[in-house]
Amino acid sequence: MPLLVIGNKNYSSWSLRPWLLLRHFGVAFDELRLALDTPEFHEAIGRWSPTRTVPVLHDDGLVVADSLAICEYANERWLDGRGWPADLRVRAKARAAAAEMHSGFIALRTQLPMNCRRRPDGYRWDAAAQADIDRVQQLWRELRDEFAAEGDFLCGGFGIVDAMFAPVAMRFLGYGVAMDDNARRYVDALAALPALREWRAAADAEPERIEATDRLAQA
Known part of the structure; x- marks a missing residue:
């Protein structure tokens, strides 16, 4: 196995x-x-x-x-x-979005590190991180505008591109990021996945703490 x-x-x-x-x-x-x-x-x-x-x-x-x-x-x-859309053109767009996530959004990652236990507490970030947040929501909006009829996720059904953005969804929820209606629906669809619910439950039960990340969450 x-x-x-x-x-x-x-x-x-x-x-x-x-x-x-x-x-x-x-x-x-x-x-x-x-x-x-x-x-x-x-x-x-x-x-x-x-x-x-x-x-x-x-x-x-x-x-x-x-x-x-x-x-x-x-x-x-x-x-x-099945991890990518079957259609060549849709697959290309999904791959481009996944690659952008894989290599970019450094300010977002740095200033809003993933912390599944975190709840919004007024912490705020700088303009560079906000620009990343805005770009993420723009990208989600462009894909959902085109593929919403195919399913609840970025290009229809859940796939690799959605797995790549799942940690961003966790950040948006934990840090209280303001989301447009499209982003909110997409994040809700991800959060409802049984597998992601399982991950979050396990995260809540972990005993370890990373002080720098948790202290940031309390800032």
């Missing part, structure tokens, strides 16, 4: 992405959780990940690091292509 090595469910946005995809599509896998920012993590991670980062997938002797690479591998290995 494949093994997915992840970080804390409360904090590890990159781990959420392939975990959510695999769980949503019913792919059976074992899970190894390593608590981030601990001596135990730094001692163990080198045995599992060539990049010393999570997530990393082990499958029959193959080691795949990086969230998007794991999603792509899973799509070919177990999903029979």
